[in-house]
Amino acid sequence: MSWITDFIDKQTERAVRKVAHRHGRRSALARIGTGLIGGALLPMLPFDRSGQFGSAHAAGGGGAKAGGAATEDATKCEYWRYCAIDGFLCTCCGGSLTSCPAGTEPSKVSWVGTCLNPKDGRQYLISYNDCCGINSCGNCLCNNNERERPGYRLGVHNDINWCMANNNSMFHCTTSIIVGVA
CATH class of the missing domain: 1.20.5 (Single alpha-helices involved in coiled-coils or other helix-helix interfaces)
Structure with missing residues (x-):
């Protein structure tokens, strides 16, 4: 043995x-x-945004948080363009829906969302651009995560500091620019 x-x-x-x-x-x-x-x-690879053009409205109405009504006030989180926003609204920080406040510059990369406009019933592709260069605004913080995807789908993930691609990576506020009809 x-x-x-x-x-x-x-x-x-x-x-x-x-x-x-x-x-x-x-x-x-x-x-x-x-x-x-x-x-x-x-993270340097291009973003695949092709699968995100479906319907994107919350249970409570287009662009509103669930249970709330959409508003036409661009300084409120319930405004229809803000269905996937995460940050301080530039409309409350000296900027507008489409432009950054003085002293800041738009981020070189952004995330997108598809939001329902309750007035015309159409879906719009919204580009959320962070404005970078000075300290956070601190006014009108909104965190609407409608159709947000996990971090491995970066183009539709709103919890990233998108200012990291800029020379000055300090986040200030976020714009919401209509880039097309979905």
């Missing part, structure tokens, strides 16, 4: 040494390094 256990021990040792010879610490470190570099480069 002891010759069987000796044989199994030798075969196991030989197999383990082969694996250790082929797959050493350096190759494991190389794989880990490749994964880390690849993960860091992933």
Whole structure:
């Protein structure tokens, strides 16, 4: 019986040494390094926004938070264009729906949402651009997450500091620009 256990021990040792010879610490470190570099480069890939043109209105009405009515006041979170906004409204911070306040610049990248205009019943593609360069405005914070996707779908994820692509990455407020009819 002891010759069987000796044989199994030798075969196991030989197999383990082969694996250790082929797959050493350096190759494991190389794989880990490749994964880390690849993960860091992933956000630089283009965004796939093609799947986001479906209907996008909350249960309570177009662009409003669930249970509330849409408003025509662009300084309120319930305004229809704000269905996927996350940030301080530029309309409360010295800017407008489409332009950044003085002293700031629009982010070089943005996220999009598809919002229902209750007046004409049409879906509009809205580009949310952060205005960057000075401290946060602090007025009219809205966080409407209608149809938001997880962080791996960056083009439709609103919890990212989109000012990171600019020279000055300080976030101030967010605009909502109509870029087309969905």
